[in-house]
Amino acid sequence: MSVLFTARFHTTVAQTRQLPRVDLPEIAFAGRSNAGKSSAINVLCQRRRLAFSSRTPGRTQALNFFAIGPGEEPSAFLVDTPGYGYAAAPQAVRGAWDALAGRYLGQRAALRGVVLTVDSRRLVTELDRKLLGWLAPTLPVLVLLTKSDKLGYAERMAAYRAAIAQLEELRPGADLSVILFSVTDRVGLEQARAVIEGWLARARQGRAHDGSGPAVHQGRVVPTATEEPADTENSPADGTEAPR
């Protein structure tokens, strides 16, 4: 049985100061609005309505934390993040995305991996590129090519090859996995679970060797949840513009 099947709702975070202060590994689901983040969480965790999925883009506006691990105490969190690139989003919503999801994805020390949902019919878009540019360079990324049920076999294979070429160019030498994925056809579930479980296992080993001390993430010291980053304006990692 996958540890992901133990997932349960933990908390909703609307502002960075509400982020959990416990030192547990976190795995974030990020991607364009409507790309299938919430649906992917549900199917990977075998829970029908754990994360809210919706036909209406922009449904998820806060960070939703789901605890995983046997027993009462969580051993890690899956985090559903609001989508970006929702065309009708007003400027205020875009600013809110930068301040919350952008900052979280760019700076959270507890992050051990990011699952990026990419619609297999659109491939990696400009906003996905920006997001990838924000993430710590050594953070592992799992790209789910979602809604692959909407493509025929040949198109699916072409999308897979094209996405790999795009991503290798964007994150050369990085820890990157690409999986054709479909919630409706239940494609790619086992592979995706295996990658995420691998990250969690690695995080556990890391903890066994770690002493206390500052939060060190892949060799970089980054702010913890209790610290406010020095630059709060639109610059999660390197000053580039926000995806949204």
Ligand SMILES: Nc1nc2c(ncn2[C@@H]2O[C@H](COP(=O)(O)OP(=O)(O)OP(=O)(O)O)[C@@H](O)[C@H]2O)c(=O)[nH]1
């Ligand atoms: N055919 C098909 N539809 C899917 C698949 N995954 C998600 N969808 C549909 O796509 C729509 C958006 O899915 P969500 O999971 O809500 O997308 P999201 O990325 O969480 O969206 P936001 O929270 O707005 O950023 C819903 O209507 C889902 O049912 C898939 O694999 N195949």
Ligand SMILES: [Mg+2]
């Ligand atoms: Mg969602």
